[in-house]
Amino acid sequence: MGSQVRTQHCVNSEGQRVDNSLCEHLQPLTASPQSCNIQDCPIRWATSSWSECSASFGTGFQLRQVACQQLMADGSVKVLALNYCGLTNRPAARKPCVTDACVDWVPQPWGQCFNRCTGQGMGLQHRHIVCQNRNGTVVPDTYCDRRKRPASRRDCSSEMCDVYWRTGPWRPCTAACGNGFQSRKVDCVHRKNGKVLADQYCVWKRRPMTWQRCNITSCGKGECKDTTHYCTFVKQLKLCLLELYKQRCCESCNGA
Known part of the structure; x- marks a missing residue:
């Protein structure tokens, strides 16, 4: 259902339209709106707006609500079962999307200089490098160009390395x-x-x-003496049976 309103114009005795100021002394006619098309509208598909892309970068998908509706003569909206609208011409509820993946390497602040020394008075600094898209989301390094990756370490001057x-x-x-x-x-x-x-x-x-x-x-042939400080333990551990210890601990191994 709709409504319509008729417009008023100032006209002369011959029915020709003239300037409205010439009719200011006259009482204007009542211009009340009246209803029109007083009947229910045809059944139709109604859709909501598309959602944001599911992927913050690369390929994803978007969703929207699809319903079968009918605008009634009294201005209300009636939601019907989907088969009332005919499924052959049903609008899509999902579609692929590609987010503009504007990614770049973002370096973090440099760490302390003296984590590792590389020379006299020279240290080594480290920092983390992350691949990030323009909305601040960290993404895998494979999405960024490795050839443009900033250095993650550098030499620096450090008094701690004067060692x-x-x-x-x-x-x-x-x-x-x-x-x-x-x-x-x-x-x-x-x-x-x-x-x-x-x-x-x-x-x-x-x-x-x-x-x-x-x-x-050489300790000399025929000379029997201990040549190491550990001969006491060699004897206690009964290692004198081994030729190596028998030679080094000759005195202890052959003593009483």
């Missing part, structure tokens, strides 16, 4: 003759404050040896 290897004295040789070894303490030390640091801060410098062979000389 050196400090060596201690050699400990006594484990054997008086024959084939022994000796060790020493080696620490990574900060040059300015003398503080011992983790070895990782000095890894860029060649580390001095912490052990070496010593007294690589």
Whole structure:
């Protein structure tokens, strides 16, 4: 159902339209609206607007509501079963969509400089690099061009990396003759404050040896004596049956 209203014009005695100001002294006619087409409208398909694309990037889909409706003469809307509208011409309720995947590499802030030293007074900084689309969503790295990926690490100046290897004295040789070894303490030390640091801060410098062979000389034939400090344990553990320990701990193995 609709309504209609008739318009009024000022006319002369011959029925010709003239300026409305010439009729201002006259009482205007009543122009009440009247109903028209007082009948129910034909049944039709009604659709809602499309939803946003389901994918924030790449290919997704959009949805909308599809209903069979009829506008009644009294202005109300009647929802009918779908088969009343004929399923052959039913509008689509779903369609594919492609979101403009404007993606780019987004670097995070650099980390601390002294996580790892690479040279005298030089450290190494790290940062995370993420692939992100324009609405801020982080996406897999494969969506971004790897050739344009920013560096995730760089050299930096760090006082923490002003370090050196400090060596201690050699400990006594484990054997008086024959084939022994000796060790020493080696620490990574900060040059300015003398503080011992983790070895990782000095890894860029060649580390001095912490052990070496010593007294690589023959003990002489017929001479029976111990050539290592551990012969007491060798005897207790009954290792004298082994030729190696029998030679090094000759005195202990052959003693009472």
